[in-house]
Amino acid sequence: MMIFRTMRKVWATDPRVDPNPLVYTILTVGAILYPVWAQISTGGQGDFLISVLADAGVYILLAIGLNVVVGFAGLLDLGYAAFFAIGAYTYAFLASDHMVVTPLGEAIHLPFWIVLFIGLFVAAAFGLLLGAPTLRLRGDYLAIVTLGFGEIVPRVFKNLSVWTSGVNGISALDKPVLPLWLQGPWSGDSLEVVQNFKIISPMAFYVIMVLLLGICVVLVNNLRKSRVGRAWMAVREDEVAAAAMGVNTVRIKLLAFAIGAAFSGFAGSFYGAKLSLVSPENFGFTVSITILVMIVLGGMGNIPGVIIGSLLIYWVTFLFLPALPPLANEWATKIGLGGLVPPNGDWPGIGEEMHRLQFLIFGIILVLTMLLRPQGLIPSRVRQQELTRGVTEDQTIEDVNAETTA
Amino acid sequence: MVSSVANARTRLLAGSRGKLLNATLFLIIAIAVIILATKVATLGPAYFVQILVYGLANGSIFALIALGYTMVYGIVELINFAHGDVFTLGGFISLWLLPTFGVTEGGSVSGAGLILPLLAILVISMVACAVVNVTIERVAYRPLRHAPRLTPLITAVGMSFVLEGVMYLWRGPFNLHYPNVLPTAGIELGGANGPAIGFKDLAVIAIAIVLMVALSLFVERTKLGKAMRATAQDRDAAQLMGIDINRTIAATFFIGALLAGAGGMIFGLYYNTITFDQGFTAGLVAFTAAVFGGIGNIQGAALGGLVIGMIQSLSDGYFDTAWTQVLIFAILVLVLVFRPTGILGMRVPEK
Numbered sequence: 001m002m003i004f005r006t007m008r009k010v011w012a013t014d015p016r017v018d019p020n021p022l023v024y025t026i027l028t029v030g031a032i033l034y035p036v037w038a039q040i041s042t043g044g045q046g047d048f049l050i051s052v053l054a055d056a057g058v059y060i061l062l063a064i065g066l067n068v069v070v071g072f073a074g075l076l077d078l079g080y081a082a083f084f085a086i087g088a089y090t091y092a093f094l095a096s097d098h099m100v101v102t103p104l105g106e107a108i109h110l111p112f113w114i115v116l117f118i119g120l121f122v123a124a125a126f127g128l129l130l131g132a133p134t135l136r137l138r139g140d141y142l143a144i145v146t147l148g149f150g151e152i153v154p155r156v157f158k159n160l161s162v163w164t165s166g167v168n169g170i171s172a173l174d175k176p177v178l179p180l181w182l183q184g185p186w187s188g189d190s191l192e193v194v195q196n197f198k199i200i201s202p203m204a205f206y207v208i209m210v211l212l213l214g215i216c217v218v219l220v221n222n223l224r225k226s227r228v229g230r231a232w233m234a235v236r237e238d239e240v241a242a243a244a245m246g247v248n249t250v251r252i253k254l255l256a257f258a259i260g261a262a263f264s265g266f267a268g269s270f271y272g273a274k275l276s277l278v279s280p281e282n283f284g285f286t287v288s289i290t291i292l293v294m295i296v297l298g299g300m301g302n303i304p305g306v307i308i309g310s311l312l313i314y315w316v317t318f319l320f321l322p323a324l325p326p327l328a329n330e331w332a333t334k335i336g337l338g339g340l341v342p343p344n345g346d347w348p349g350i351g352e353e354m355h356r357l358q359f360l361i362f363g364i365i366l367v368l369t370m371l372l373r374p375q376g377l378i379p380s381r382v383r384q385q386e387l388t389r390g391v392t393e394d395q396t397i398e399d400v401n402a403e404t405t406a
Numbered sequence: 407m408v409s410s411v412a413n414a415r416t417r418l419l420a421g422s423r424g425k426l427l428n429a430t431l432f433l434i435i436a437i438a439v440i441i442l443a444t445k446v447a448t449l450g451p452a453y454f455v456q457i458l459v460y461g462l463a464n465g466s467i468f469a470l471i472a473l474g475y476t477m478v479y480g481i482v483e484l485i486n487f488a489h490g491d492v493f494t495l496g497g498f499i500s501l502w503l504l505p506t507f508g509v510t511e512g513g514s515v516s517g518a519g520l521i522l523p524l525l526a527i528l529v530i531s532m533v534a535c536a537v538v539n540v541t542i543e544r545v546a547y548r549p550l551r552h553a554p555r556l557t558p559l560i561t562a563v564g565m566s567f568v569l570e571g572v573m574y575l576w577r578g579p580f581n582l583h584y585p586n587v588l589p590t591a592g593i594e595l596g597g598a599n600g601p602a603i604g605f606k607d608l609a610v611i612a613i614a615i616v617l618m619v620a621l622s623l624f625v626e627r628t629k630l631g632k633a634m635r636a637t638a639q640d641r642d643a644a645q646l647m648g649i650d651i652n653r654t655i656a657a658t659f660f661i662g663a664l665l666a667g668a669g670g671m672i673f674g675l676y677y678n679t680i681t682f683d684q685g686f687t688a689g690l691v692a693f694t695a696a697v698f699g700g701i702g703n704i705q706g707a708a709l710g711g712l713v714i715g716m717i718q719s720l721s722d723g724y725f726d727t728a729w730t731q732v733l734i735f736a737i738l739v740l741v742l743v744f745r746p747t748g749i750l751g752m753r754v755p756e757k
Contacts, residue, residue: 076559133743140485140559144693145742148735151690159728285686289563296560353575360571366564367546370557 019378023304031210035203051202056314057209058271063294063310064216064303065263070292071301071380072224073256074236075135076143078288079150083261085283086126087119087268089157089164092278094118095174102163112176112199116269123265124258131257135250150288158280169279175199176208176273205274212270216263217303223259224303232256233301290317293362296369299376308378313365321358325351431744445724456601457723458716463607463676465715466614470669471692472699472707473621474539474662480638480702481658482551487562488542490689491569492535492663496670497680498573500531501584511585520587528613528671535667536660538569543659548652566686573682581681584674610676617668618708621661625704630657638702687731691718694738700748709750 034053038046062084069077092098094115097107110118134145157164164170181197181204183190199205223229231252234242243249272278290313298309328350337350369376446454471493478486504510507523546565550558592604625631633654636644645651673688674680695714699706714734721730741748 070556074554074556076556078563130739134739137742137746140483140555141742141746143559144485144690144697145739147690148694148738148742151687152732152735152739155728155732159726159732289567292560292563352578356574356578357571359567359574363564363567363569363571367561367568370561370564371546371549374553374557 020302020304023308023378027304027307035206047202050206052319054202054205054209054274055318056311057206057213058267058274059291059294059314060213060307060310061216061267061270062264062291063298063306064213064220065260065267066291067295067301067303067306068220068223068232068263069256069260071295071306072229072232072236073253074232075253075256076140077146077257077260078143078285078292079146079148079153080260080264080291081283081285081287082146082150082153083123083127083264084268084271084287085153085157085278085280086123087265088272088278088283089170089268090119090122090265091115091269091272092170092173093163095273096170096172098165098170101165109174112174112273116266116273119269120262120266123268124262126265127258127261128254131254131261135253135257147285150285154280154283157283164280167280169277169281171277173272173276173278175276178204209270213307217307220303228252228255289362293365295376297365297376299379302376302378302380305376305378305380309376312377316361317358321355321361324354324357328354431740442720442724449724452601453723456603457719459603459607459611460723461716461719462712463610463715464719465695465712466611467669467673467676467711468688468692468695468715469708469711470614470617470665470672471688472695472711473618473704474666475689475693476696476699476701476704476707477634477658477662479696481634481655482547484547484558485562485693486539486542486547486659486662487559487689488539488565488569489662489666490685490687490692491566491573492539492542492685493666493670493673493688493692494573494680494682494685495538495569496531496535496667497584497674497684498577498670498682499534499667500527500671501582501674501680503527503530504585504587509585509587511587524587524675528668531671532664532667535670536663539659539663539666540656543656548655566689570683570685577682579682581679584678584680586678588675606676610672613668613672617665621665622704624661630654634658690738691731691734694734694741697738697746698741698748700750703748703750706748706750710748 035046035050038049040046042049062080066077066080069075069080094108094110095112096109099105100107130145130149134142137145158166160166176199178197178199179195181194183192183194183197197204199208224232231242231247234245234247235249235252239249242252291310294310294313295306296309297313298307299305332350373379471490474489474492475486478484478489504527507527509520509523509527542565546561547558550561588606588609590604590606592602592607594602625634633644633649634657636647636649637651637654641651644654670680673684691714692711695710696707697710698713699708699710701707714737717737718730718734721727721733725733
């Protein structure tokens with residue numbers, strides 16, 4: 001028995017069984033094959049499917065950014081959607097006709113690629129502004145401050161209707177323009193190079209999204225392995241010890257917070273351009289929680305895990321749950337429970353009940369993941385070690401010794 | 407040891423910025439008070455009294471919720487995000503029980519005959535909420551007591567979503583009408599159509615005061631209350647003194663939820679409308695109140711609740727309802743940033 005246990009321990013800690021390279025390979029191949037599959041399986045009508053995955057990409061981007069804050073630096077940010085809103089509104093202000101109806105009176109049309117980065121910096125600036133005074137606080141206070149901030153921002157956008165049109169939101173945002181683009185049979189055109197190509201087709205958005213994601217993954221991975229990344233992990237595990245080792249904890253936490261916010265702002269600008277519409281209703285607490293569920297389920301601190309988690313949760317929220325009501329109605333009728341289908345008094349009908357499941361599913365995922373597999377589906381190996389063998393505040397060195405020798 | 411050094415450093419840092427900040431804060435508050443005073447002067451004293459009574463009633467409900475936050479935080483240092491939803495649950499359970507006890511709008515039971523059924527419903531809802539909260543603690547928080555800090559915080563958010571999900575499945579996303587059974591009579595302040603203080607307002611304030619006095623007597627006078635205070639101060643030492651930590655923590659969750667459940671029912675009776683996700687905002691506002699009074703401090707939470715309730719009703723009455731919540735959450739952020747120990751600041755949260 002002893003031998004098996006030792007073998008298992010070695011297996012669990014062996015760097016060679018790291019699943020990440022495999023996941024990256026699958027993801028890359030999947031990203032390339034997906035549009036082909038979508039077009040073939042629907043007989044050339046796959047634009048919707050491709051558009052869906054491009055939207056999912058926005059959430060992946062958000063999840064990668066929140067992962068820097070929560071997964072790497074261990075700061076719980078519950079108002080992440082606020083920065084998303086800031087990015088999206090930045091795009092709406094700087095790349096649409098909307099400014100005509102505001103006191104400014106003149107439309108601003110900056111190019112997409114520039115606004116993308118303006119959105120990034122504006123969100124990061126707000127991150128710094130919020131983070132600088134609050135990151136001195138202990139972790140759970142930070143969660144509440146960010147939660148409060150996340151509630152304030154959409155309300156401000158809603159209330160400042162002179163500038164933002166209030167609940168109606170801002171529509172008809174500019175579509176991104178590429179200076180050069182290669183047209184070909186894949187988009188139903190003849191093969192040629194076009195200038196000032198307006199990105200409207202879902203396929204183009206998809207390609208840009210995949211490229212952006214690729215860049216971001218490489219960047220964040222490098223960041224994780226860098227001095228900064230190691231400092232984040234040190235702060236996450238033991239702030240006092242990290243400070244004693246010479247890490248400027250406030251600065252390093254602020255950096256994580258600002259980078260997370262920057263990702264969110266970047267994703268927000270992209271989202272605005274893709275959807276061509278921003279409204280304060282799209283940035284509520286549910287969005288922040290959705291992203292948190294994504295990274296918790298996938299594996300906090302591990303980028304491939306986070307991507308898989310995002311795809312999974314995105315599929316559940318935006319495709320599976322909306323498709324469930326008709327399915328449930330059909331099944332209920334088949335197994336002789338047809339009486340459950342129509343609404344009846346307090347009972348809204350089984351289809352509607354299925355539609356209402358989202359909150360419950362999110363809650364259960366969060367609780368069960370934390371209780372049963374806190375490292376997530378595809379864990380970060382460092383994080384897993386910390387979670388299963390880490391020393392907690394209440395343990396003494398004797399406890400740890402007793403545990404390891406037992 | 408090391409943490410106290412870090413603490414001292416933070417305090418030093420705060421000290422050097424302190425004077426300027428205090429001056430700015432004082433200035434902002436002074437300006438707000440002056441604007442308010444001019445508005446009060448133009449709208450008349452009767453209206454002002456009415457707003458104050460609304461504020462008290464409002465604040466009593468927030469205080470009831472805030473007490474649960476502060477007690478739980480004091481003892482396990484966890485923000486129980488599900489607490490706001492336990493409050494909503496109190497409203498939902500009591501709404502469900504009302505017809506069972508024959509209490510309906512314009513029904514046969516009225517006047518003094520209402521007191522007994524309403525009390526019975528209040529007690530049942532309170533206990534039901536308490537049982538739910540203790541179950542949450544047992545299932546979702548206790549196994550994680552020694553886990554890294556982030557873990558129970560995330561399960562707390564998860565539990566909040568579970569409760570909201572259950573209530574969503576139960577009654578749907580609508581604003582539910584809560585029967586208006588309390589007498590509408592009141593004391594008129596300025597003619598027949600002028601402002602008035604309703605019986606409702608007074609009833610809400612009275613119930614809240616009774617519950618809060620009962621709580622503070624319990625915590626000060628009983629053995630379990632003493633055990634709670636001891637556990638909050640130093641868990642290990644309390645355990646060495648023979649206190650059953652798990653039981654004490656469970657009792658804290660139980661009592662906190664009793665108050666939240668009562669708050670939920672009172673909220674329904676007072677506003678006559680409840681929604682499955684009201685606990686999110688109400689919980690956040692109540693947490694603001696708890697922080698405002700110094701988290702872990704029971705009197706502070708009660709006071710904080712009243713202050714926040716008052717601010718809310720003044721802002722609703724004299725400024726713009728759309729900005730009230732922005733104002734309150736801004737206060738939350740500002741208090742946490744500049745006075746994380748609260749205005750009473752008795753219990754200093756350690757790093």
